[in-house]
Amino acid sequence: MAAVESRFRVMGCEAHVVVVGGGRSHLRQAEAELRRLEERWSRFLPDSDVARLNRGAGSPTRVDADTLTLVAAAVELHRVTAGWFDPTVLPAVVAAGFGASRHDPEAVTRMATSAVEAPAPGCGGVDIDVTAQTVRLASGIAFDPGGIGKGLAADLVAEKLVDSGAAGALVNVGGDLRVIGSGPEGEGWYLEVEDPFQPDGFVVRLFLGDGGLATSSRLRIRRRGDDVRHHLIDPRTGRPSGSPVVAASVVAGTAWLAEGYAKAALLAGPEEGIDLIEDGGVAGLVVLEDGSVRISTRLGVFL
Amino acid sequence: MTDGAVSRSEISPGGSARRRPTRRPKHPALASRILAAGVSASLTLGLVGAMQNSEAEAASVPSQPEPVAAPTKVVIVITRPSNPAPVAATPASGSESASATAKVTPPKPTKVVPTRVPISKSNGSR
Structure with a gap:
């Protein structure tokens, strides 16, 4: 089955999208959707959901439905990996020198807590209310989806491509990739x-x-x-x-x-x-x- | 390691005395997983719907019965910087379960990839 593909930069890395049984419109759809998610989830963009969450620690913050999914996924991973995956490690990440975007040094992480080299507090202070569509971080906690933001973005976009009529799709965001449906050779x-x-x-x-x-x-x-x-x-x-x-x-x-x-x-x-x-x-x-x-x-x- | 050296596979002692942690249940139903994770009980179907395709045991990731013994682990010494290792370690060939003994089969050749098929690579994003 015929496949079309594109490569472009998003979320600070290269994305590779392959669509089987679809067209260029699917590629454009994928790129637009990935950019939309980046605007929601980048800790370097001051108006993103993640940046607003971190600035608003201590109070509920209304976020996009996809952001609720992201936070819930992070909390779930913290549980099933016995705490090795921890989305509250951000203050230590910033303290280690990764507070600014590699591509724009003026784009920095904003959070209500201080950058500090200390054990992560864990997810006990992360509350999600889907009815109100809010997330509340306890004071002193900052949230960083890390790589799972790229992974979840790949998942959501791949599923949307198939929902939009593609027979199959591959979405690779900086090495975190999702495949779904038919491949170029069918199986x-x-x-x-x-x-x-x-x-x-x-x-x-x-x-x-x-x-x-x-x-x-x-x-x-x-x-x-x-x-x-x-x-x-x-x-x-x-x-x-x-x-x-x-x-x-x-x-x-x-x-x-x-x-x-x-x-x-x-x-x-x-x-x-x-x-x-x-x-x-x-x-x-x-x-x-x-x-x-x-x-x-x-x-x-x-x- | 030297260029062109032949890769080799070796089996670490299977079922060694090393303690394995108590197995956690593998991904119970999503709703209970979310509640167990401490997420608000008001988490609704929208979230569940968005996540339900995220099970570890999704259709094309074969589900695995619980092994009855510690699975054998395989150490592959790869060759650098020439050819990647022909990976030989598999559960019983054709089986979608991790058998208790986790046979190690002889090296099988890398699948012949049709030309012009896009191949995507997973790496740690930099």
Whole structure:
């Protein structure tokens, strides 16, 4: 079946959209929808839902319905990953030097609490009221969806493309991707997990019918003199993680779930990380500093 | 590792003495999951509808019965910077379940990808 594809920048990274059995209008629809979600979820845009939430900690903030889903997804991931995925780690992320956009240094994170290198408070102070369509963060808490914003955006857009008549779609936002429906060859989608040591290569090639694939890596770093820091913060300490895992990839039913488990597996380390993947009923792999790769038992069905 | 070195696979001791945590139930019904997560009980069908396709056990991600023993883990030593590792570790071939013994099958060749098929790559966004 014929496929059309496009690549463009959104959410601070490159997006890749493939539509099967559709047309250019679907590609335009996907790009517009991703930009709409970025406007809602970027912590760097002062009028986004996430920025308003963080400035308004202590009081209920009315947000978009998709933002409610995002917050609920983050809270759920915090629970199922035993706290390794923690959307309240933002003050420590800012303290580590990641308070401003990489692409616009003047676009900074605004929140009611101070940037501080401290353990994350967790999700006990995150209240969602769907009836009122509000989220309330307790004082001292700031919310950062992290990569699951990209994953959930991929999920929502892929589903909308199929709802709009496409036979199948792939939406990849910065490595967090969702496939749904027919692939270009009819039965599924070929996907690759990038080799973190050699970006032109791949660790594994997967064949996936419908679901999400996401990778979390600590390649993104910030140098301050001799101090080199990466952006993946251990929620238990508030400091950049010392995990020997350099990248983790997860296959799940959706991209947001895959991204959450990938980040959790990276932070938890090779042993507990694989345990999290196994116990969560998802599939994945972790790449260690020495170049070795450990895979979960379920990943084999996608190889 | 050197260029062109042959990748190899090795099996870590399966069912070793390493303690495995008590298994949590795998993704109960979404509504109860949300409530258990501490989200307001007023969470309504709109949210559930938006999330119901997000189950870990979605149609094309095969559901797995609970293994009756600790699954074997496989360590793959990849080759850099030449070819990626031909990944050999699978549950029993053709099975969609993680068997108790999680057989390791001989390496199978990477699927032949039809030319002109778009392939997307997952990486840690930078």
